[in-house]
Amino acid sequence: ETGVTQTPRHLVMGMTNKKSLKCEQHLGHNAMYWYKQSAKKPLELMFVYSLEERVENNSVPSRFSPECPNSSHLFLHLHTLQPEDSALYLCASSQESRGEKLFFGSGTQLSVL
Amino acid sequence: AQTVTQSQPEMSVQEAETVTLSCTYDTSESDYYLFWYKQPPSRQMILVIRQEAYKQQNATENRFSVNFQKAAKSFSLKISDSQLGDAAMYFCAYKGGGSQGNLIFGKGTKLSVKP
Numbered sequence: 001e002t003g004v005t006q007t008p009r010h011l012v013m014g015m016t017n018k019k020s021l022k023c024e025q026h027l028g029h030n031a032m033y034w035y036k037q038s039a040k041k042p043l044e045l046m047f048v049y050s051l052e053e054r055v056e057n058n059s060v061p062s063r064f065s066p067e068c069p070n071s072s073h074l075f076l077h078l079h080t081l082q083p084e085d086s087a088l089y090l091c092a093s094s095q096e097s098r099g100e101k102l103f104f105g106s107g108t109q110l111s112v113l
Numbered sequence: 114a115q116t117v118t119q120s121q122p123e124m125s126v127q128e129a130e131t132v133t134l135s136c137t138y139d140t141s142e143s144d145y146y147l148f149w150y151k152q153p154p155s156r157q158m159i160l161v162i163r164q165e166a167y168k169q170q171n172a173t174e175n176r177f178s179v180n181f182q183k184a185a186k187s188f189s190l191k192i193s194d195s196q197l198g199d200a201a202m203y204f205c206a207y208k209g210g211g212s213q214g215n216l217i218f219g220k221g222t223k224l225s226v227k228p
Contacts, residue, residue, distance in 0.1 A: 101160045
């Protein structure tokens with residue numbers, strides 16, 4: 001099931017660059033998520049959007065800026081990142097209701113030099 | 114706060130054999146959901162199985178089944194007749210009963226399948 005598409009698949013950027021990650025879902029869901037996956041750590045929830053409104057921001061540094069222009073698209077804008085921000089960034093979507101499962105994209109592997 | 118613990122960083126199983134992956138969780142809620150997700154090298158997390166805490170019957174999906182022990186807060190995954198394609202990272206996850214409850218993941222178990 002590949003209803004969630006993320007681009008780019010890989011991204012290398014310097015600490016002074018500005019880049020954006022894109023996520024698109026074709027499942028008609030009303031909630032979208034950004035997760036950060038680092039080696040040997042549990043997945044960390046970064047942001048949640050429900051009906052295009054941000055409902056959760058888990059103390060994420062301001063160098064990460066999400067944008068949800070509509071229910072099908074989610075962006076993560078990156079600027080002045082640090083090497084420790086290197087990780088796999090996963091997007092997910094769901095139909096927001098009790099116990100509904102998340103559908104994930106294949107992620108963007110980010111390396112900050 | 115809820116936590117999810119997977120105590121086995123790596124596991125190995127022979128093809129066609131059975132393997133059990135462990136997961137424990139901590140919560141004060143009585144209404145919640147538990148999940149096992151699989152992440153193959155393609156990196157896309159795929160739902161393997163889902164359990165509703167209010168159901169006593171263990172969930173089953175083909176070769177995958179769970180042993181849900183609510184009192185012990187244990188949620189193990191059993192994979193029967195293991196196949197090479199089962200090799201992946203497996204993540205246990207918890208979600209509270211509210212509609213906006215977010216998934217809390219364990220650190221994962223890397224499963225290798227030997228031919």
